[in-house]
């Protein structure tokens with residue numbers, strides 16, 4: 001599968017053998033991504049080939065995180081030592097739709113109000129006319 005950052009500077013190809021992913025809720029992932037939780041796909045680091053190298057943020061004494069210095073996209077997580085595996089952020093893949101969350105990690109800092117949101121009202125981006133107007137004015141079309 002292929003993926004990369006928002007601006008396209010960083011691109012990767014990953015060998016993915018199953019659809020299992022997970023959500024990490026730990027405070028370090030929340031801060032590193034600015035998100036309530038982050039969806040990760042764990043895989044062998046050797047199964048990730050960077051076509052354009054990411055930058056690496058030294059996020060703690062034991063781990064570092066690939067990201068893009070231009071657009072700021074969080075691309076994953078890797079322990080500095082002792083593991084052949086790493087995580088890629090699921091949504092950095094060009095098609096994240098196949099993955100299913102199989103467990104929660106960092107359960108001590110789960111924000112429970114954000115876990116079960118199925119009952120909330122939903123709006124598609126193409127139903128929000130102010131946004132549609134901005135895109136049409138700027139580019140003549142909606143983004144993919």
Ligand SMILES: [Zn+2]
Nearest residue numbers: 005007068071
């Ligand atoms: Zn980028």
